[in-house]
Amino acid sequence: TASPESQVSATTSSSCANVANAVPLLRAYSIGGTDHFYTTNLTEMNNSVAVNGYSFEGDATFLWPTQEASTVPLYRLWSLSSSDHFYTMDKNEVSEALAQGFAFDTEAQNVGYVYPYSICGASPIYRLFSSFGSDHFYTMNQAESISAPGYVLEGIAGY
Numbered sequence: 001t002a003s004p005e006s007q008v009s010a011t012t013s014s015s016c017a018n019v020a021n022a023v024p025l026l027r028a029y030s031i032g033g034t035d036h037f038y039t040t041n042l043t044e045m046n047n048s049v050a051v052n053g054y055s056f057e058g059d060a061t062f063l064w065p066t067q068e069a070s071t072v073p074l075y076r077l078w079s080l081s082s083s084d085h086f087y088t089m090d091k092n093e094v095s096e097a098l099a100q101g102f103a104f105d106t107e108a109q110n111v112g113y114v115y116p117y118s119i120c121g122a123s124p125i126y127r128l129f130s131s132f133g134s135d136h137f138y139t140m141n142q143a144e145s146i147s148a149p150g151y152v153l154e155g156i157a158g159y
Contacts, residue, residue, distance in 0.1 A: 006032050016120035017068035017113075025061045025112065027138075028054035031082045032134055034133035038076075040112055061125050061140045063112035063158075070120070071113035074158050078105035081133040087127075088154030089116055089158050122159035 048054040077086045079102045126145035128137040
């Protein structure tokens, strides 16, 4: 399991978020629903595994549960028709997703906060998509982003 320090350097600049406040973004996958699911809430993750048939895959990355210096929301949306969770920091993509039938999947509308670009030693969170399974997949592992079968790299979801 990675640590917050491996994602963000311990730089103490006022423009950097406090690494000590970072929390893991938990990752799960549903074979039946062909969906990757991410949350910082352990109770929600345990429910998804026990009730909704997801398999826990570990920590995907680290992010902040509240807004800190230089961070932006990582929005969490869900499409019932395509059984797909979608995460983005781009408000234009949020608008497009809402127009395509996605809805916010949490009352807060986001899963946490990330850097919008590489600062403070942060590493990219790669966003991939499989049109075969209508599934968005997020990883910090560059090798995984290149080799995930059936997935195409769409870009960076945050840092």
